[in-house]
Amino acid sequence: MPGASGVNVEGSCEALCRTLVSQKGLQRETADISHSVLYTSLMGLLLVTDNECFLNAVVQCLSHTRGLRDYSLLMSYRDERFSKEEAKLMEAFSQVLSGLWDVNEGDTVVNPRQFYNIFKEAVPYFSGYSQQDAQEFLRFLLDKLHTEINRRPYVRRTGKEPEQTIARFRISEEAAAMWKKHLERDDSRIVDLFSGQLRSSLHCSVCSHSSNTFDVFCDLSLPIPKRSSAGEVTLRECLELFSQEEKLDKENSPMCERCNRHTECTKRLSIQRFPQVIVIHLNRFTTSRWSISKGTVYVSFPLTNLDLGRYGPVDSGPVLYDLYAICNHAGTVNMGHYTACCSDENGWCFYNDSSVTPVSENQLQTNQAYVLFYQRSNSTTAVRK
Numbered sequence: 001m002p003g004a005s006g007v008n009v010e011g012s013c014e015a016l017c018r019t020l021v022s023q024k025g026l027q028r029e030t031a032d033i034s035h036s037v038l039y040t041s042l043m044g045l046l047l048v049t050d051n052e053c054f055l056n057a058v059v060q061c062l063s064h065t066r067g068l069r070d071y072s073l074l075m076s077y078r079d080e081r082f083s084k085e086e087a088k089l090m091e092a093f094s095q096v097l098s099g100l101w102d103v104n105e106g107d108t109v110v111n112p113r114q115f116y117n118i119f120k121e122a123v124p125y126f127s128g129y130s131q132q133d134a135q136e137f138l139r140f141l142l143d144k145l146h147t148e149i150n151r152r153p154y155v156r157r158t159g160k161e162p163e164q165t166i167a168r169f170r171i172s173e174e175a176a177a178m179w180k181k182h183l184e185r186d187d188s189r190i191v192d193l194f195s196g197q198l199r200s201s202l203h204c205s206v207c208s209h210s211s212n213t214f215d216v217f218c219d220l221s222l223p224i225p226k227r228s229s230a231g232e233v234t235l236r237e238c239l240e241l242f243s244q245e246e247k248l249d250k251e252n253s254p255m256c257e258r259c260n261r262h263t264e265c266t267k268r269l270s271i272q273r274f275p276q277v278i279v280i281h282l283n284r285f286t287t288s289r290w291s292i293s294k295g296t297v298y299v300s301f302p303l304t305n306l307d308l309g310r311y312g313p314v315d316s317g318p319v320l321y322d323l324y325a326i327c328n329h330a331g332t333v334n335m336g337h338y339t340a341c342c343s344d345e346n347g348w349c350f351y352n353d354s355s356v357t358p359v360s361e362n363q364l365q366t367n368q369a370y371v372l373f374y375q376r377s378n379s380t381t382a383v384r385k
Helices: 010-026 053-063 066-073 088-100 113-122 134-149 171-183 189-193 235-241
Strands: 194-205 210-217 221-222 246-248 265-273 277-282 285-287 291-293 320-329 336-344 347-352 355-357 369-375
Touching: 053 066, 053 088, 053 336, 053 347, 053 369, 066 088, 066 189, 088 113, 088 134, 113 134, 113 210, 134 189, 134 320, 134 369, 171 194, 171 210, 171 265, 189 277, 210 355, 221 235, 235 265
Parallel strands: 221 277
Antiparallel strands: 194 210, 194 265, 246 265, 277 369, 285 291, 320 336, 320 369, 336 347, 347 355
């Protein structure tokens, strides 16, 4: 296990890989490390500084993302990456995961200092000692990892992107064309796991013209319905609020393609392409002109069989997800603390920096839940390309 001085990624990850391949007959491309008895996840993370618990919580959640963990520990990115950028952050991230899933079962705490220093070099916004947001850190981290392990060569974007000329096609064909275009530039293990496609539908109230735009997403940031009094809100209610039809006035609406002017219209969001891993951010923080406040509404969420099919195309059918990790935020905007709850084959554990304790399923649902990680459970039968 890495201590304060860390470990060498060559000596840990590669040794780990050799052990698994030789003893379990695993192949790099198809390995499922979680089924190996060599593994344990009961490892905590040291605090780099007092205000960096957000990093520990997010890393624990990502370390329990099976597809990313196995990919990192087997160092598959070395064989398929096309990016000219050195994979410094990916190597450091793999080193941390190697410590968390150490086959030698040595120390029980991993020091992520080197990983975080490399991250701050890439994203200086996170330098300093101020409070940081876990969801924001997750977005920056996944984006940077994707850039380093992108399977596509870098192509400089020149000028304005050409207008879409495929609106006359069926919605599914239009969405598929846009997704293919995205993969021509951005294709990595991060995209394989976390990327989905949102559809934004506009309907002009003047001429009844309808149009669609498609955007790639790596998480869904859901509003939390307001309650006049303290009461429970369900995740389904948050999803319904996110996807409900919204009326836009002339000042806030885009240009109608047919009217050729800004008109009143309606807008609705839906999921066109479902990712393998869907990250759901419960938007507890509200920004006003003068301050930021945090809501502590209790949001209940299913642990298994979260069905998102109703928020996708009409022919989606059931699209089921199982929860495997939660990033929690306790406290206030200025005095907060992040923890994580993660699941593996041995059950759920509560990760509070260097402390790791078992936790029961009935203890998972609290008003501190902030970011939920779900793995698609029926993806082999209904993956939308």
